Amino acid sequence: MLAKKTLLGVLCALMNDGAFDFTAYPHRHLLGIEGLSPVALSLILDRADSFVELNRRHENKLSTLTGRTVMNLFFEDSTRTRTSFELAGKRLGADVINMSVSTSSIKKGETVVDTAMTLNAMHPDVLVVRHSDAGAVKLLAEKVNCAVINAGDGRHEHPTQALLDALTIRRRKGRIEGLQVAICGDILHSRVARSNIHLLNAMGARVRLIAPKTLIPADVERLGVEVFYEMEAGLKDCDIVMMLRLQTERMHGSFFPSVREYFHFFGLDYEKLEKAKPDALIMHPGPMNRGVEIASDVADDIGRSAIREQVEMGVAVRMACLEVLCANLGIEGV
């Protein structure tokens, strides 16, 4: 069934002048990775892959989304993700508008739902939303007519980050299935970790989590992961090492005693990295805290670190997401 669907996609692609079978992604929004099928995920990854070369060219503007409006709505500060979406929209020919909802205006009493209704009245085609509360993007999506992309909601999900990580892995390793991936650090507060767990599991990788017990969420094993509390054991024979940023801004209370101690036990340096496979790929969603979760020399190791490449894949993945959702706009039942 799966093979048939992919074959159909290829046929459609051939017949339709390089177009993809967008019905493989039968959803109006992209709110999270959980629940998406491998076929849907592959569609986005395949499509994104085709944008990578284009993005490297001097003439890289398309007209696929001419006449479409993409609104970036960030309730939480962001530079990288917002810029990445902005660039993705513009490369496809869409009009992109950035709305920064400062924390002060939320404190003035406007709710997510009010903001959603206001923006909906302006008829955007895609809303790209980030919010500090889990579920807030879904709540907003229920109140609008356009497509919504979750650009991060609390500690819940950050689907485009997981997709760009997957694309990076796929291009470097040629596959995702069967790889041993270690996600290390502040799992508790990380939406990146949650989205990656769902995506990597869906695509057949094996996922390990490594962190002190205070940064591991309850019953996380039930998401299909192996949990380690020691870097050396957890990194053993891994193909991919994903480091997470310590999200001190989300920490209320005492999760670890000091940065020095954290780095000593859970920071990635060459000594700990030795336990992983010799060709293990190092990843980080950024922004990095050098000397906190990752040693500078490891982060800058051109041969092993894919950190800059992740940023590049980010634009391609977001182009694919915008294109797929716009293709589905107005289709009944999607």
Added chain:
Amino acid sequence: MGTKPTPTENAKEVLGRSAFVNARLLDPATGLDAMGGVLTDGEVISDFGPQMFTDSVPEDAKVIDCKGKCLAPGLVDMRIAMSGSDFTTTGKAAVAGGITTAVCLPNTNPVIDDGSVVEFVARAARKAGLVKVYPYGAITKGLEGVEISEMGLLAEFGAVAFSDGNTAIRDAQTMRQVLLYASTFGLMIMEHPEDPSLAKGGAMNEGETATRLGLPAIPKLAEVLIIERDLRLARDTGGRLHFSHVSTKESIEAIRQAKMDGMSVTCDTAPPYFSLNEGAIGDYRTFAKLSPPLRSEEDRVAVIEGIKDGTIDAIASDHTPRHEDEKRLPFAQAATGGVGMETLLAITLELVHNGHISLIEALSMVSSGPADLLGLNAGRLKKGAPADLVLFDVDKGWKVDGDQLHSKAKNTPFDERPVQGRVLRTVIDGRTVFELNS
């Protein structure tokens, strides 16, 4: 559906006698379950029993044919929160749920930490002429957990027991003093068992669902921790302790053990904790955000066990009305609580329909049980007692519909749930205050 509020101002009319005939008579206090009838005279029950009215009905009595349906003492709901001071809306919701007596939490505005507020609550409820409302007094002034309120005086004014609403007494020394002082006067302390530091910032029960949803969580440990602390303190002080809405397996085990040790401790739970689990939150349904939070399936089953073996003494609705604006928010920001008076009977009857307890046992959990706990003259059929009655169809199926509720707030965690057991008529002090329109 509709209510028939009887303005007490015009209540000078002669009530006369009413004969409730052809009823399945249920009295949880005595275990009576037989076909029979009730005769009311004015505001009180003048006679009742099996085989009543089989030969004749007093000529001057108004006859109400119960058509074989269940006639029982009106329900006693030992835990509701008032929304503002709108006793009419609250009253309508209560009587539509068959509740004739309710006890309200002190976390009103102003807080019930002063005798005048106790009197106001009682008077406002009487004026609305619907459900009888008794207040809890605040344990500490302003519910701040620091200074003990005038519990002795509040009790004289009519506070039936003491509670700090949905906050536990954080400080062990304060709790010790509270128990010691209350035991001087034989007053009951009702604790909301949730350690504030463990619950801080939490939006739901800790576990797989919270991890998946990325929501900050409250470990279930927060409940048993306070229960064990308070039990320890009460062993020392001899105070009369009650735990409200217990929801975890470990809590129930701790209370069961304390009861076996002979301590005078009691507890209640609320319908969500034996009929729902954390799965009801689904995709961030804020109507399922409660305090304490909905727990795991294992806990839900343990609550049922606690009801079956008598560890849990009563079921309260935990009625907490919330405005739409307090619920239509991202989950972590949304207010806790659900309305529950209109579903109290039907959800409690699920325990009967599912074969866990008998009908008499279920009724005692929501009438004579809580009435006895609080020393209220309610919840039983007795000659000379107030004629507070509920007539219900134990089998009638219906579907909970938030929009159809009588309460102004529609935040029910049971929306769209098919249930069995429907209130047909509610009588308070001999007057019919609710009748289900067919």
